[in-house]
Amino acid sequence: MIRSVVIVGGGTAGWMTASYLMAAFGDRIDVTLVESPQVKRIGVGEATFSTVRHFFDYLGLDEADWLPKCAGGYKLAIRFENWSGTGEYFYHPFERLRVVDGFSIADWWLELGDRSKPFDRSCFITSALCEAKRSPRMRDGSLFASELDGPLGRSTLAEQRAQFPYAYHFDADEVARYLADFSVKRGARHILDNVQHVAQDERGWISHVRTEAHGEIAGDLFIDCTGFRGMLINQTLGTQFQSFEDVLPNNRAVALRVPREQATDMSPYTTATAMSAGWMWTIPLFRRNGTGYVYSDQFISPEEAERELRQAAAPGQEDLQANHIRMRIGRNRDSWVKNCVAIGLSSAFVEPLESTGIFFIQHGIEQLVKHFPDQRWDSDQIAAYNTRVANAVDGVKEFLVLHYKSAQRDDTPYWKEAKTRAMPAGLREKLDLSRSRLLDEETIYPYFHGFESYSWNAMNLGLGHLPRTAPPALKHLDPGNALAEFARIRSEAEEMVAALPSCYEYLAGING
Ligand SMILES: Cc1cc2nc3c(=O)[nH]c(=O)nc-3n(C[C@H](O)[C@H](O)[C@H](O)COP(=O)(O)OP(=O)(O)OC[C@H]3O[C@@H](n4cnc5c(N)ncnc54)[C@H](O)[C@@H]3O)c2cc1C
Numbered sequence: 001m002i003r004s005v006v007i008v009g010g011g012t013a014g015w016m017t018a019s020y021l022m023a024a025f026g027d028r029i030d031v032t033l034v035e036s037p038q039v040k041r042i043g044v045g046e047a048t049f050s051t052v053r054h055f056f057d058y059l060g061l062d063e064a065d066w067l068p069k070c071a072g073g074y075k076l077a078i079r080f081e082n083w084s085g086t087g088e089y090f091y092h093p094f095e096r097l098r099v100v101d102g103f104s105i106a107d108w109w110l111e112l113g114d115r116s117k118p119f120d121r122s123c124f125i126t127s128a129l130c131e132a133k134r135s136p137r138m139r140d141g142s143l144f145a146s147e148l149d150g151p152l153g154r155s156t157l158a159e160q161r162a163q164f165p166y167a168y169h170f171d172a173d174e175v176a177r178y179l180a181d182f183s184v185k186r187g188a189r190h191i192l193d194n195v196q197h198v199a200q201d202e203r204g205w206i207s208h209v210r211t212e213a214h215g216e217i218a219g220d221l222f223i224d225c226t227g228f229r230g231m232l233i234n235q236t237l238g239t240q241f242q243s244f245e246d247v248l249p250n251n252r253a254v255a256l257r258v259p260r261e262q263a264t265d266m267s268p269y270t271t272a273t274a275m276s277a278g279w280m281w282t283i284p285l286f287r288r289n290g291t292g293y294v295y296s297d298q299f300i301s302p303e304e305a306e307r308e309l310r311q312a313a314a315p316g317q318e319d320l321q322a323n324h325i326r327m328r329i330g331r332n333r334d335s336w337v338k339n340c341v342a343i344g345l346s347s348a349f350v351e352p353l354e355s356t357g358i359f360f361i362q363h364g365i366e367q368l369v370k371h372f373p374d375q376r377w378d379s380d381q382i383a384a385y386n387t388r389v390a391n392a393v394d395g396v397k398e399f400l401v402l403h404y405k406s407a408q409r410d411d412t413p414y415w416k417e418a419k420t421r422a423m424p425a426g427l428r429e430k431l432d433l434s435r436s437r438l439l440d441e442e443t444i445y446p447y448f449h450g451f452e453s454y455s456w457n458a459m460n461l462g463l464g465h466l467p468r469t470a471p472p473a474l475k476h477l478d479p480g481n482a483l484a485e486f487a488r489i490r491s492e493a494e495e496m497v498a499a500l501p502s503c504y505e506y507l508a509g510i511n512g
Contacts, residue, residue: 002220002373003029008195008209008232009225010035012045012172013344013361015179017223020365022186023059032189032217042227043323044255046283046290047075047270047355048167050094051160055362057152068511070174071285074136074268074503075167076126081273083463084408090118090462093126096163097454100482106438106457108482111470119461128493130269135506136166144496156366169283198236205338224342228328233342243330246422247401250278250351254306255292255323258314266504277414280312286507294351299414331393334386341368348393356396359450363392395449398424405431406465434460437467
């Protein structure tokens with residue numbers, strides 16, 4: 001029996017893992033988390049994916065309780081600004097495309113749509129909620145899409161059937177603190193100490209970690225949550241890290257926490273604004289915005305990037321402290337090696353575009369529970385875990401490269417180079433295909449990676465990478481149903497905008 005689990009690292013990854021294991025197994029296992037008081041957490045990671053609610057519901061947490069304690073806000077979409085030309089923008093929402101007479105409403109938009117109105121504002125209702133900065137919840141707390149309301153219980157990503165309409169923005173440090181409290185109350189042991197050495201037995205398996213003040217901490221299973229340094233998985237076990245820099249060259253970021261001028265002016269979306277050598281995130285939390293510039297240092301220096309970020313996000317606020325971060329982009333060949341599983345930045349990271357870091361953590365933990373070992377350490381189970389984790393990361397990698405390939409900008413050396421840069425095998429075929437028709441579930445990256453075909457199409461169409469024509473069959477179909485559906489989308493959006501409170505107003509209510 002595997003009884004004792006030792007987690008090294010107390011960032012979002014460490015505490016999400018500890019809390020999930022406590023919720024799953026309770027006192028049937030012993031969980032110890034060792035966290036260094038000297039090595040700071042990465043301090044970013046504020047935007048999530050809509051599926052993160054499976055995680056919070058699995059823990060039995062109530063959004064109205066934890067969200068205000070973590071300075072949280074809502075995220076209905078990502079708004080992409082200036083990716084196709086200055087001043088243009090579109091939304092990539094958490095909303096599936098409707099289907100009319102067997103064809104996606106996006107196909108019908110290509111055939112019938114008013115091209116003076118962008119695709120996203122014709123085909124999704126979420127775009128209207130974003131434009132009006134609405135909360136997805138009514139004043140009484142009910143969700144605007146009432147059929148999707150209610151807790152999910154102990155379900156996992158694999159049980160996601162419907163598209164839930166929002167994700168969260170939150171302060172990553174506060175979430176770590178909240179989950180630490182949750183874990184410790186349920187019996188997890190928390191040790192604040194520096195791990196100095198990771199000891200291996202004669203087979204090379206990890207036997208214990210040695211700390212400065214608490215001596216040796218032994219365990220059966222070790223989880224590496226030490227961030228980009230990968231202290232256990234890479235530094236000790238020597239697992240190969242496969243870089244994605246050939247296709248995703250952004251290797252640095254600079255972040256600023258910016259007080260919002262008007263607290264009430266709170267957007268329910270993340271903004272990703274194209275910059276001269278990368279892009280900038282704006283993440284509205286309850287009392288401030290998280291902002292950051294993700295860039296490649298082949299094209300801009302850290303000092304220039306900080307200057308460009310300050311100009312765009314915080315003009316005149318020179319006193320704000322900038323956080324410069326080097327990023328390790330790629331994944332371990334295997335995230336589970338011997339008795340060590342890497343979760344979080346120690347496992348994989350594909351830059352923050354589309355906010356997938358916390359999604360990878362959630363996926364990794366769920367898969368760990370599904371493949372939890374016993375004393376046989378079944379190598380087939382370990383291999384299956386590694387394949388699932390690698391597939392999810394590789395799918396997101398392809399999807400992110402599509403953003404740069406389909407973007408219409410070529411006004412700086414960075415954006416020019418993006419057009420000629422290498423791309424993952426398989427993406428070229430998909431991009432060629434998407435010149436003649438929209439992508440569907442069979443033509444996007446074939447393994448679970450968190451994104452459905454609607455996301456791939458929302459990005460291509462939003463970025464201006466359109467099929468040459470609508471499907472010829474539509475010319476032989478009666479357009480009446482499609483026209484009625486466009487009208488329904490418009491009227492539903494108007495009704496929701498009228499009925500829902502602003503994002504700030506609703507959150508102010510639950511913040512007391
Ligand atoms: C620029 C940037 C932006 C991002 N934005 C997003 C986003 O919007 N959405 C999203 O989902 N994800 C995002 N991410 C990813 C997200 O930040 C991470 O997935 C998440 O914070 C998890 O980090 P972590 O816990 O793996 O590592 P860290 O936060 O780095 O934590 C490492 C932990 O290990 C401990 N440690 C290290 N060495 C030792 C030692 N010797 N002994 C004991 N403890 C030790 C540290 O004390 C710390 O507690 C972003 C990442 C970056 C770099």
